[in-house]
Each structure stands twice: as C-alpha cells, then as structure tokens.
Amino acid sequence: MSSNHGWIKQAIHQIMAEEAHHPETPLIKLPVPGLQNIDIYLKDESCHPTGSLKHRLARSLFLYALTNGLIGPDTPIIESSSGSTAISEAYFARMLGLPFYAVMPRTTARKKIELIEQYGGQAHFVDRAGDIYPAARQLAETLNGHYIDQFTYAERASDWRGSDNVAHAIFDQMAQERFPLPSWLVMSAGTGGTSATLGRHIHYRQYPTQLCVADCENSVFYDAFIHNNAQLTCQQSSRIEGIGRPRVEPSFIPGVIDTMMAVPDAASIATIYWLEKQTGRKAGPSTGTNLYATLKLAQQMQRDGETGSLVTLWCDDGERYLDCYYNPAWVRQHFGDITPYLAQLDSFERNGNFSADQQSKITPQPELQAGA
Template sequence: MHGALAELAREAARSADTHLLRVDLPAFPGIRFYFKDEAAHPTGSLKHRLARSLYLYALCNGRLGEGQGAIDASSGSTAISEAWFARLLGLRFTAVMPDCTAPGKVRLIRALGADCVLLPKGVDASAVARERAHREGLCYLDQFGLAERATDWRGNNNIAESILAQMASEPDPVPAWIVCGAGTGGTSATLGRYLRYRRLDTQVCVAEPTGGAFATGWRSRDPQDLASRTTLIEGIGRPRVEPGFLFDVVDRVEEVDDIASIAAAWRLESLVGRRYGGSSGTNFVACLRLARELRDAGRSGSIVSLLCDRGDRYDETLFNRDWLAGHGIALAAGRTALDALENA
C-alpha cells in the first residue's frame, strides 16, 4: 500500500494545474466568462481528479489490497482515468459501461490495458460492477457512491480551491456563479461545500440535460426521482439521483436540450480553439442564460464554468454530421438558437 500511495503522490506532484481561460463576449459588457480547462489533465478530463481520489480512498480505507484488481461503472471518462491510474499502479482494471458509449472512449480504455464490459440499454452498470467485484474479488471503486466523500472538499487542490486561487487577481475574483454538470454529483458537492467553507457569496449552478434525474430530484428534493427522458450527452443526465448529489449546496439547476448542448460544443471550438465534449456545451448554455440575467439586472461580474473532456473522443458522434442526422439533431437550428441566446 505504501508504494501505491507514494506513486499517486508523485503523479500529483508531476501534474500541473489546469488552465483557466477567459472569454469576453460583446453582448455581455462587464461580464467575464472563465472556463476551467479540465481536458488538459493527462487523462483528458475532469475525472482525472476523481480517479486519483477514488484510488486514494480505496487504499487508505483498506478496500484495495496488493495484487487486487479494480472495477467501476462509468459512461467513459471516469473509466479512462481509472484505467490510466490502474496502469500506473500495475493493477488490473475493468470498466462496465453502456454500449452506446462513444467508440473513441472504448478504444482508449482498451489501449490502456483495461477490459470493457458493454451493457445494453436498461441494464444497471453499477449493479453489474458491484456483483462482479463480489464474485471476482475486485475492488469496486464506486464513483457514483463515493465521489463526494472521496474528494477532500476543504482543500488539497480540489477544483474549487484551484478556481478561486486562479481568480484571485482577476477583476472580479469572487465569481457570481460557478457552473458545472453532474455525473456523480461530486463536483457540485465539492464546489458548494468549499464556497460555504470560505464564506463566499458565489452560487453554484448545475447544468443538466432536460429531463435528467438531478433536475427533477433537485426540484422535488426527492432522491428517488428518475429521469423523464434520455440524453445524447455522455457523462451527465443520469437516469437516477446518485448518492453524491447534495441538494442543499446547489443553488440552481438549468435544464438544457441536447440540440443546444451540441451546438454550444461546436461553438466552443471557435471561442477557445479546440474541441470539448457535449457536457461542456451544456455548461456554456447555462452560462449564457445566467449572463443574460446579470446583464438585464444591470449587474457585472464573473461566471466560471468547466471544460470537462476532450472533444476528439466524440469525433464519431457529436462532431459527426451523419451521426447527428441519424439521431434527429438539426445542427443548423441549434446554432441559430444559440446565436440568439448569445447575442440577445
């Protein structure tokens, strides 16, 4: 165990913090947009932080022993990060995922030496991963059950601490809003807790696909609520409210249709010069809505959001016009609606 913990500490020391990119949009004078580029992590997504925390949590709680393999349920990005860390630590890793996961993600997980178990729609990946862990003597990393407790929300370079440190010298160092998606709920929990811990007035907005369980559950405060529809946006829009999603540290949930999220993902490429996945587009739409409210109320300030994962993972899906057409996504209509929102 000591050797594995030392390896994780060395990896953390080698990893630089991710960039905070500033974007100014002419339609919103006095309102500054900042995007935390979590795709810059070695494993290409926000989930790099979570995967390291999950392995640390498993090791320090005695759940992961020498020679033991690991397994988790994921829609892709967490599994990529977990597979990368497993290779670093010399562990076997199995990812249990929906069979609709972007092919680029599946190829990358396998290239990292991990196994992929692809499940048809309607099969509970978490239940399958848990059962296999029990049957095969694997450590179930359990991102959905443990994300909010595995991360040290008081600091230790969590994403909230990192954002505020980078904002310290900006014109509006205390953001009006921080916008994130919710997959496990761990990021919104970390942000909300840390902002309260620091006694700041920044509010947390969760950007969620329309009809997602986190949106319906947050409104009703019922953790048993289920999603009313499915989404094409991987990583968010869970079918049920996960244990790590803490209702009371989230100030607002903005629901975004898939077509708007995808159009916004395409728009981000022209704004920052590289592609990001659909959840980054969902975040961007929520940022624009919040910025309109600030502007219309005569307020200035800053809005911070996350660029969650690399867009090249979606070259065969969200950035493929034939794939979009096959799923009924009219990109031109989405762009027109986004232009109206951005320039209104």
C-alpha cells in the same frame, strides 16, 4: 495495521508523485463581445493527462480506497462508468499494476473504449445506463475485486476544505481577475461529485458565489431537485455522455446547489460547435451543457444590470467524439436540427441576448434554500 501496509505506502507515494508532476489545469477567459462587464471563464479540465475532469476524481478514489485498506497488490479494480472515469482509473490502475474492468453502456463513444483498453483496462458492456451498477457489483464479486463505485464515493473521496480540489484551484486562479469572486459557478452532474465539491467549498469559505447545476434530457437530477424527491428514476439513458442519470446518485448533494437549469440536448451540442468557433478547440458535450447554462445566466445578469464573472468547467476533450457529436449526420439523426440554437448563440455573441429565447427552465431551490 493492514498486512499490505508497505505496498499501500508505495502506491500512495506513486499517486502523489504523479500529481506533483502535472501542472494545474488552465483557466480560459472566453471573450463575448455582446457582454458588457461580464466575464466568462472555463476551467479547462481536458488538460489532465487522461483528458478529463475525471482524472482528479480517479486519483481521489484510488487514494480513498488505498487509505481505507480496500485494495492491495493483487486486487482487481472494477468500476461502473460512462467512460471518462474509467479511462482515468485505468491509467491509475496500470500505474499500480492492478487489473482494471470498466462496466459501461454499450453506446459509450468508441474512442473512450479504445483509451481504456490502451491503459490496459477491459470493457464490459450493458444495454441500459441503469444496468451498470448491478453488473459492476456482480463482476466485483465474481473476480473477488474491489468495486470503486464512483456514484457513491465521489462526494466523500474528494477533498472540499483544503487546496487539493478543483474549487480551490478556480478561486485561486480567479484571484488575478477583475471580478475575482465569481457570481456563479456552473456545473452539470454525472455522479454529482464535482458539484458537491464546488458547493461545499463555496459554503465553507463563505464566498458570495452561487452554484448552478445544469442538467440534460433523460436525467432525473433537475426534477428531483425542484420536487425535492430523491427517489425519482427514469427509463431512458442520457444522450450527453458523462452527465444525466436515471436515478439520483448518492453523490448528488442538493443542499449545496442554489439553482438548477434544464438544458435541451440540442442546445448542448450547438454550444460545443459555437465554442469551437471561439477557441479553435473541440469539447465534449457536457461542456456544452455547462456553457449554455452559463451563457443563460450571463444574459440574465446583463438584463438585470449586473457586472461580474461566471466560471464553468471544460469537462473533456472533444477529439474523443469525432464519430458522434462532431459528425453532422449522427447529430441530425440523434438530436434533429440544431441550427436554431446556433442562431441563438450567434445572437448572444453579438449582443448578449439569445434573440429567439427558448426553453431552459431556471429554478431556484425552494424547499432546501431556507435550511441550507
């Protein structure tokens, strides 16, 4: 028995109580007049207390570390992150009275850094996305702390069989809808942990739903999937915060994925503007990636004469990105002209069809599908 047994018990109790105090996040139906008998939903994970889907993951990672006796009352907590996970982990670390250090790319949105600091965390910066892993490991060694390592542990820390996960919540909320079993769940990948949970849950519960993972530019997930090569790396950093990685993360589980789609970054940004027009609310750019891929699949369903529902995730709140993704000058400088995608989305809204249909490769999983 760990000598910290009493403290661990108390810490787990605090985390469970926090969960009990907060309601399930809402499922939002997105009206699209151009779609006939095809319904689109967003599971709004921005409504968590720390503003993103990473609230669930941070809770799971702390529970994983606590139940494994990896952290005690004096353990500094270290994490590598593009920001959202670190915000949520800083929140839980503060709840448990533990010091927290986030290792992040220097380009991380200013507002995210402020939120980490607001929860008492400290930010350490590296120049390239790929540098966060060794820097976090090194910092943990120096401080004699625990490196949480979401990229490795996200897939195993999150429950996928039971009811304490986002997949169960989606199917539970969809049960009231006219097409209760979605044709597609759509998610992008940062750690890959959320897509792993969604895909495992679909398989385990034997649902007919398919899983599409959307990837952004400057990321290896899409190519690794279609070429069945987990060793791929890339030098550039993703420009869509939270998703897209320079290496295939250990938590990315290709065997649970039916299809991947490569979404142009400018399309992701256009889609969050379009979503704001529909809902009056701002979302982070990964939500744009998710939703653009979802709309593409809906278009394909309509072309094929299918009816049904599609569900994707609203990953985080766009108010965090006012000085970047919601700053037109910044967007033009980093992504060029997004108006062709805005025109496509308007066309889609009216007639369910992206008139000037561009890029977006959709590829079924050839090698792994047979054995899955």
